[in-house]
Amino acid sequence: MIYRSVVFFIFCISGLILSQTYNWPCEPFNQQHWINGTFCECRSGSSGDIDHFHDGIDIHLSEGNPVYSVIDEVITSIGTSSQYGINSWVRAGRYAYVHVIPNNSLSVGDSVEAYVTVLGWTNSWNHIHFKDGYPGSERNAIRSTGGISPLIDDDNPHLDWVRFYQNNSNVYFSNNRVFGQIDIVCKAADRTDDGPIGDNNGIYKIGYEILNQSGESVFGPRFPFEFDFIPSTNNYIENVYFNGSNTGTYIYIITNNVYGDYFLNVSNWDPGFYIARIMVYDQYFNADTTDINFEVVEPDFIPPTPPQLLSIQAEDNGFLLKWAANSEDDLAGYRLYFSYDLDQWYNNHTESILTADMTEYLAGSFSNSTGFFKMTAVDDAPFPNESDFSDIYVFRKNQDNQGLLFIDAYNISTPSIETFISNAGVIADELETGMNTVHHSIFTDSVSQILDGTIPYIFSGNEDLVWTNSLVDYFLDTAFSILGSKSISSFKSTSIGVQFLDSLGISFDGNIQLPNQLFGVGEPFADFNVNEIINESLFDSLNIFALTPNNENVYPIIQDQDGHILAVASASTPFIISSIPLELFNDDLRRDYFFRITHFITGISVEIDDEIDIVPDEFNVRFYPNPFNNKGIININGIQGKYSIRLYNIMGQLIWEYSNFIKNEMNYQLQIPANIMNNISSGVYFIHVISPNNKMVSQKVLYLK
Numbered sequence: 001m002i003y004r005s006v007v008f009f010i011f012c013i014s015g016l017i018l019s020q021t022y023n024w025p026c027e028p029f030n031q032q033h034w035i036n037g038t039f040c041e042c043r044s045g046s047s048g049d050i051d052h053f054h055d056g057i058d059i060h061l062s063e064g065n066p067v068y069s070v071i072d073e074v075i076t077s078i079g080t081s082s083q084y085g086i087n088s089w090v091r092a093g094r095y096a097y098v099h100v101i102p103n104n105s106l107s108v109g110d111s112v113e114a115y116v117t118v119l120g121w122t123n124s125w126n127h128i129h130f131k132d133g134y135p136g137s138e139r140n141a142i143r144s145t146g147g148i149s150p151l152i153d154d155d156n157p158h159l160d161w162v163r164f165y166q167n168n169s170n171v172y173f174s175n176n177r178v179f180g181q182i183d184i185v186c187k188a189a190d191r192t193d194d195g196p197i198g199d200n201n202g203i204y205k206i207g208y209e210i211l212n213q214s215g216e217s218v219f220g221p222r223f224p225f226e227f228d229f230i231p232s233t234n235n236y237i238e239n240v241y242f243n244g245s246n247t248g249t250y251i252y253i254i255t256n257n258v259y260g261d262y263f264l265n266v267s268n269w270d271p272g273f274y275i276a277r278i279m280v281y282d283q284y285f286n287a288d289t290t291d292i293n294f295e296v297v298e299p300d301f302i303p304p305t306p307p308q309l310l311s312i313q314a315e316d317n318g319f320l321l322k323w324a325a326n327s328e329d330d331l332a333g334y335r336l337y338f339s340y341d342l343d344q345w346y347n348n349h350t351e352s353i354l355t356a357d358m359t360e361y362l363a364g365s366f367s368n369s370t371g372f373f374k375m376t377a378v379d380d381a382p383f384p385n386e387s388d389f390s391d392i393y394v395f396r397k398n399q400d401n402q403g404l405l406f407i408d409a410y411n412i413s414t415p416s417i418e419t420f421i422s423n424a425g426v427i428a429d430e431l432e433t434g435m436n437t438v439h440h441s442i443f444t445d446s447v448s449q450i451l452d453g454t455i456p457y458i459f460s461g462n463e464d465l466v467w468t469n470s471l472v473d474y475f476l477d478t479a480f481s482i483l484g485s486k487s488i489s490s491f492k493s494t495s496i497g498v499q500f501l502d503s504l505g506i507s508f509d510g511n512i513q514l515p516n517q518l519f520g521v522g523e524p525f526a527d528f529n530v531n532e533i534i535n536e537s538l539f540d541s542l543n544i545f546a547l548t549p550n551n552e553n554v555y556p557i558i559q560d561q562d563g564h565i566l567a568v569a570s571a572s573t574p575f576i577i578s579s580i581p582l583e584l585f586n587d588d589l590r591r592d593y594f595f596r597i598t599h600f601i602t603g604i605s606v607e608i609d610d611e612i613d614i615v616p617d618e619f620n621v622r623f624y625p626n627p628f629n630n631k632g633i634i635n636i637n638g639i640q641g642k643y644s645i646r647l648y649n650i651m652g653q654l655i656w657e658y659s660n661f662i663k664n665e666m667n668y669q670l671q672i673p674a675n676i677m678n679n680i681s682s683g684v685y686f687i688h689v690i691s692p693n694n695k696m697v698s699q700k701v702l703y704l705k
Contacts, residue, residue, distance in 0.1 A: 019145050021149045022070035022071060022114075023070060023115065023148075023149060024059065024070075025059070025067055025069070025070050025095075025130060026059065027068075029115050030150065032151055033060055034059070034194075034196075034198055035057060035059065035060070035151075035193055036058040036060050036127050036195065036198070037054055037057060037127075037129075037197070037201060038057055038142065038190060038192065038201040038202045039054060039055075039056065039057055039139075039140040039202070039230075040053045040054060040240075041053070041054040041250060042240075042245040042249070044247045049244075049247075050243075050245050051237070052234040053234055053237055053240075055131055055138045056096070056129050056130050056132070056138060056141065057129075057130050057141050057148070058127045058129055058130075059127055059128045060195055060197075061122045061126065061128055062126050063122050063125075064121050064122060065121060065122050067090075067097050067100045067118070067122060067128055068118060068119060069112045069113070069114050069115075069119055070114055071092065071095060072111070072112070073092040073095070073112055074093065075091070075092055075108050075109060075110045075111075076092065076093065076108065077089075077091045077108060078090055078091070078107070079102070081102075086124070086125055088101055090102050090106070090120050095130070095131065095132060096130075097120070097129075097130060098129035098131065100119060100121065100122060101121050101123050102119070103118055103119055106119065133229075136230070137229070138229070138230040140227055140228050140229070140283070142192075143228070143283050144284055144285070153192055154286065155191035155192070155199075155286060156191065156286045156288045157191065157204075157280045157282050158188065158189060158191065158280075158288050159186055159187070159278055159288050159290045160188060160189070162184065162290060163185050163186070164183070164294060165182065165183040165184075165185050165242075166182065167180070167183050167255075168183070168261055170243055171383060173294075173382040173383065174380070174381075174383070174384055175380060176295065177294070177297045177380075177382040178266060178296060178297070179296065179298065179299050180267055181266075182255070182263060182266060183255045183264075184208055184254050184276060184278070185242045185253055186251070186254060187249070187251045188203050188250060188288075189203070189250055190280075192282070203252065203280050204227055204281060204282045205223060205225065205280065205282075206223065206252055206280045207222050208220055208221065208222060208276055208278050209221035209222070209276075209279070210277070211275040211291075212274055213272070213274070221279070223279075224254060224256060224258070224262075225252065225254070225257070225258065239253065239256045239257065239258055239259065239261060246705065254278070269296045270296070271297055273295050273296075274293070274294055274296060275291050275292070275293055275294075276294055277289060278290045278291075297382060300379070300382070301385060302385060303379065303385035303387045304326050304378070304379050304387045305387060306376065306377065306387045306388045307323050307324065307326055307334055307375045307377045307390050308323060308390060308391075308439065309321070309322075309373070309375060309391055309408075309437075310323055310324055310439045310441070311436070311437065311439065312393045312438075313436040314395075314403075315363075317365045319366055319395050320360060320361075321361045321363070321373065322359060323359055323390070325359050326356075326377045328377070328379060331377060331378075331380070332356060332384060333350070333352070333353075333377075334354040334375050334378065335347055335350050335354065335375065335376045335377075335378055336348075336354060336375055337373070337374050338373050338374075339372045340369055340370070340637060342392075344637070345374075346622065349361070350378075351384075366397050367620075368396070370396045370435065371394070371396070372392050372393070372394055373395060374391070374393070375389070376390070391408055393408065394437050395435060395436060396433070396434050396435040397434060404433060404435045404436070405435075405437075405438065406437040406438070407437075407438055407439075408437060408438065620636075620638070620697065621635065621636055621637075621687070621689045621697045621699055622634075622635040623635070627703065629703070629704050630674070630677065632671065632701070633669055633670070633671055634670045634689070635669050637668075639692060639693075641691070642662055643660075643661060643668075643692065644658065644659045644660060644689070645657070645670065645687065645689050646690075647676070647686070647687055648685065648686045649680070649683065649686075655680060656672065658670065677703070680703060681703075682703055682704050682705045683703060684701075684703075685702075686698055686699070686700055687701055
């Protein structure tokens with residue numbers, strides 16, 4: 001009986017404390033003031049953006065205004081400005097007043113009178129951080145019964161967005177298609193008053209319920225967060241707030257609770273559509289409710305097949321890219337990557353632009369630099385699966401005189417062609433000529449239009465291929481009387497007198513031959529050991545030409561010691577056909593061979609250093625990440641010399657400048673200083689980078705605190 005009496009007494013005392021009402025700690029006492037921050041909001045601190053719970057409420061009060069006690073009490077502690085700086089305080093009983101410069105006439109043990117005794121004055125933070133409760137047991141000073149008064153709040157809290165994430169991760173389900181263990185994450189805020197910060201306060205109560213398409217409840221309702229009392233430790237804060245939260249941004253993991261990491265497990269749910277109903281409340285039962293449709297599906301981790309690029313060719317001031325359509329039922333679209341140096345790749349076009357029904361893309365403009373392009377295909381799985389890359393195609397816009405046309409006869413399964421493609425790009429830059437790339441399969445009866453005004457380079461690779469008759473006829477009519485190859489089986493019936501080699505049993509005794517000087521009649525060949533320059537495991541699948549040129553301007557440029565020709569070139573009707581994939585040569589031989597061929601068919605001398613960097617004619621700038629928060633990197637790719645960087649806000653005001661710094665490398669990275677980012681507000685900004693020749697590149701960036 002005594003135990004029950006004690007419990008009843010404690011319950012009554014707690015109820016009296018919770019129901020106790022008091023006026024505002026600043027004048028006028030009986031009129032409402034702005035609330036700049038609410039109880040248990042996320043607060044940044046020494047451990048990062050998600051550091052601790054806000055253990056009070058913030059009452060707006062300009063610097064230098066007096067602060068009063070809300071109760072007749074005794075001063076129990078004082079934290080002076082010299083000790084605690086901006087966080088100085090005065091505590092009277094269970095109430096604390098922080099960001100207050102203490103009254104020097106007060107000492108611990110002094111009695112104070114409510115709304116009469118001045119405890120101190122607000123400092124430069126322009127608000128009172130008011131705490132109701134002793135350290136570690138604070139309670140919400142805004143409550144429907146008791147607490148600070150008068151406070152009228154007729155405004156609803158609001159939900160900004162809802163997403164579904166894989167449990168305890170930063171990976172979210174695209175298109176709200178989910179499976180397994182999921183977290184429901186939402187960004188929300190409360191509108192307390194009409195003050196400048198009153199519409200962006202933390203939520204008092206938040207929860208969710210799951211409904212089927214008939215509107216019947218299948219889970220919940222569940223309310224994991226209802227902030228009447230401070231949690232027992234700040235270690236729980238990461239159970240409440242999701243990455244991206246900070247002081248002023250509140251993103252809640254509503255499938256957790258304060259004390260642990262939980263999730264919604266849909267593993268055994270029937271596949272189909274459901275509704276997640278998200279509900280938020282303030283202390284006065286103002287509410288906002290949002291219904292989000294989502295679909296429970298089976299896991300999918302199988303990517304689409306790589307797309308097949310068909311062509312990239314000049315179109316006005318830009319280029320037209322074409323590819324073959326993928327056939328997957330769940331295809332979402334494609335992603336296009338480009339590079340100036342085959343090292344750093346950019347992806348500005350994703351499946352939101354290159355949708356599943358597209359097979360070509362027109363770029364309205366492109367610089368005069370050589371660009372390297374490749375694509376992937378992406379499905380619409382909950383976590384989108386991305387295919388392997390396509391072949392790499394090369395493009396250069398400048399079309400003075402004759403351009404180069406690369407006819408791609410490689411298949412994806414062949415070895416990487418990146419080194420060869422890099423060499424090809426260097427040659428296009430050195431010759432200052434345009435460069436297009438097409439796949440051998442696109443040739444039709446209009447093949448002459450495709451080849452018109454170009455020097456075609458054909459590389460057949462080491463896969464079995466069937467070339468189109470129109471392409472075969474073009475070269476037979478212009479170059480050969482006898483031609484054959486295992487990979488070009490259509491040659492067998494295309495032209496009278498074609499000699500087809502139907503066997504790969506030709507004996508290579510360890511040597512193939514390359515001309516040791518400029519190509520021409522009667523010039524000697526130099527021997528190279530095949531085991532030193534060709535991957536022996538791929539050797540048996542090489543395509544073999546056997547041909548006799550039909551005019552004196554067509555020359556063999558690679559042949560074996562028995563006279564079987566593996567590549568030919570012509571200068572009168574310019575072209576190159578090679579049956580050996582050039583990536584099988586080592587770097588030195590490949591470069592020498594390719595540059596000498598180019599000299600032969602163009603008549604232009606090409607001298608390339610072994611260490612060559614491809615520098616854009618027009619420099620480019622990349623800023624990442626975008627949007628950015630605590631770190632922003634500016635990457636400049638361009639010529640050496642003095643550069644200047646300027647950061648402007650949306651009003652055109654200069655925020656930061658870094659002038660006349662010398663960039664010695666082709667690629668240069670610079671980070672925006674932390675003190676600059678700490679003193680700017682969230683919003684849109686513009687970065688201007690000015691090159692040594694006074695060209696400027698501008699990029700819009702978004703800063704999120």
